[in-house]
Amino acid sequence: MSEQEVIEWIEDYLDATNPELTAKGMILNDINQYTFEVWIDMPDIVVVQEYLEATEEVAVELVKDYKNMLAQEQELDEMGIMQTLKIDPVQSMDAFRGGVMDVFRSLLIYLQVKEQANALYQEHKR
Numbered sequence: 001m002s003e004q005e006v007i008e009w010i011e012d013y014l015d016a017t018n019p020e021l022t023a024k025g026m027i028l029n030d031i032n033q034y035t036f037e038v039w040i041d042m043p044d045i046v047v048v049q050e051y052l053e054a055t056e057e058v059a060v061e062l063v064k065d066y067k068n069m070l071a072q073e074q075e076l077d078e079m080g081i082m083q084t085l086k087i088d089p090v091q092s093m094d095a096f097r098g099g100v101m102d103v104f105r106s107l108l109i110y111l112q113v114k115e116q117a118n119a120l121y122q123e124h125k126r
Helices: 003-013 018-034 036-040 044-078 089-125
Strands: none
Touching: 003 018, 003 036, 003 089, 018 036, 018 044, 018 089, 036 089, 044 089
16 A cells, blocks of 8 residues: 555544544544654654653543632632532542543554555555
C-alpha cells in the first residue's frame, strides 16, 4: 500500500470503540506532526511517552475538577443547602479506572495498527 492508502486504511479500520477512536486521533495527529515517513519508523517508546504526557494532563485536570466539586458540595452542606445529587466516590473511581483502562487499550491498538501499517507500507515499497 502507498502512504495515502495506509492512512485511508487507518481511518477506515479504527472507527468503532472509544479506544479505537482515540488511537486513530493520536495516530493521525502524529502523522501530521512528524510526517508519515517519520511516524512509520518512530520507536514505540516515543508513542508511549506521548500517551503518558497526554494521560497525565487529563488526569491532573480530572482530579482538580473532582476536588473542586467536593469542595462545592462541602460549602453547600455548611450553608445548610440541601442537595439532591452528590458525587458518588465509588462511581467516580470506577469511571476513572475505566478511563485509564481505555487509555491503555488505545495505546495497545495504536501500537498494533502502527505495526500493521508498517508491514503494509513495506510490502508496497518492495
